[in-house]
Amino acid sequence: MKYLIHGGTILTDKGIVKKNIFINNKKIVALSDKNEDFIPDKTINADGKIIAPGIVDLSTQVFSLKDKDQINFETEINAAVSSGVVAMCCYPDTNSELDESGSIKTILQKSKIINKTRILPVAAMTKSLRGEELTEMYNLFETGCVSFSQAYKGLPRLDVLRKIFQYSKTFDLKLWFKPLMKNLRKNGVIHDGKISTKLGLVPIPYLAETIAVSTLLLFAKDTKSSIHISSLTCKASTEMIKQAKDEGIAVTCDVSINNIHLQDDDIGNFDTNLHLNSPIRAESDRKAIMEGLKTGVIDAISSDHTPLSIDKKNLPFAQTIPGASGLEFLLPLGLKWAKETGSSLDQLFDKISINPSIISGLNPNKIEVNKEATFCIFCQDHEWQVKEKDILSAGKNTPFLGKKMIGQNFFTFIEGRLVYSKEKVY
């Protein structure tokens, strides 16, 4: 299929250019004003729109949905592709532990059949995520997992963790962590501060995260391993990571859109959509995260997409399952961050496309001649309101319900195929 995309503003390595994009088969064959020999099968008018590298989401929990059938899996992929997300990392969960190669194989096959947003499975580092015995890490890696994690189950026992670092280092496998000490979190549900005190909800202290971060940094230093720490929530963690980076420890990290834009005050009268795995903390933490992204201490922004059915959220706060739907808000909330911090679109796409690709070991999606055409076309001024009925994900659980968003994706290309279009294509 040959496509001509005209009128758009393109984010390239060499800065912003206004050219037409000519696609033939999988690749971009030309970026130019004219190409008279090229007869497109379809033409897309991208007037007033931005064309940017396809988004890569470093953290999703699509297996939080109990029905793991293809319909739901496909629903989440459709939500991703509609939002310009071309690849997403999926963490293991109690429903789908991803601790043996069969489960990784099944996911990769499903992803291949649906053939839209690429699924990058994050395998369990310990059997049944119990933190006691190592999984067959090399075998899982050969099957196609992108990295290894304990997801939100907390750090493994420290002697086991040490073996994980040593064993994975043998094969240079990627270790990704959600920084969490189980026995300090216990049954905590929100940030430890004036709101937990006011609402009488069991708090999650900073130490539940900061002890995990410092432990991981010490292990990384000891084994000279590179690690990725996902879904940071607090200022102290960003400070430790800055110091580690300055010392030359190979660490990268991401934060979720929720922790960039929300603070614990927003929980109001027990809004259960703010019961999250990475708790929304104080305003000072939020500001430190905004700033950490700007200075480069924080490498990436993720959606931490956790779709849940309504009955998992329509319960007393502490009884609800933590997590929020996020895929469809990654782009607009990323744009909001850029606007609020005076960051450029380039800087934003470093956080939601280029860096996540590098962290996942993928070739970054770049809009260049002879590269695969994998990009999204969005309007950065388009205003819309978050309405339950418009959310494509099966999870309608978002703290941004009813909120105004600015910026919307209109078209998504993956390897030269138009996999999503909001407007008609001629």
Next chain:
Amino acid sequence: MKNNLKKKEETKLQHLLSINELSKNHILEILELADSFLPITQRGVKKVPILRGKTIFNLFFESSTRTRTTFEIAAKRLSADVINLNIDNSAQKKGESLIDMISNLSAMHADMFVVRHRHSGASHLIAQNVQKHISVINAGDGGHSHPTQALLDMFTILKYKRKFTNLSVAIVGDILHSRVARSQIDALSTLGTNDIRVIGPLTLIPKDIESLGVKVFSNLRKGLKDVDVIIILRLQYERMRGVFLPSEEEYFRIFGLTKEKYSYAKKDAIIMHPGPINRGIEIDSEIADYKNSVILPQVSNGIAVRMAVMAILGVNK
């Protein structure tokens, strides 16, 4: 629906979910009405027809003797029909969700739900899911709020001290797990009390409690210095998962109220306790039964205050 839950200065209340939603006038109106109900409880015929024909469901998902009984008595004295639901035997045990259960009870033409639940926010959730003509009274939700207890405590303080301003109040013990303490602090602040102290070991004091307008003391004698009101809280072992205290004995030695420690307060300081009391753990028997102890009057006042709350919500529709 959520708008119903916001603080309303001049509007009428639909629910009573926490003290936070009440203005000073709301509280004073409730206390005044409660005062007018006191004589009824001493009459031969202890009934008024204010809520005749109304159906009130007592939904206690957590055990309670005092609160449930006083709510039941209050409702009956207002001539309402009261249904006590034994939650242990109910459909919740069979897996029915809280919201489905409430919908079913609403279909039985309930007018009011009195709810106690072990989870914070349960009453808010119910209030967000009921029709407009139904009122919800929070009779205690997790560690969050217990507004009618705080109101009856304010009523008791007013009876004995005649004022809320220029008053020093000390709340002693397990503040962390106490919905009562949170509601009392909110109520006292709203009514203008500016010396509110909380006293206890730091394992039982929640973070940033100072943001609610209180001073924290770790020394009972210093904390009780010249106070007018001492509120002793029960140690809530059922909510203590983990290590909060080394032993009851050590707790009593340091934070248990004895006559000697009481002597640091003002001479006429009243001693309050929301009950049930653990003698020899948070309070010495001698002081629990002391002449300035108002623990039993608190219980009697509870009926009048709960009548007032039910009457106001019941006639607001």
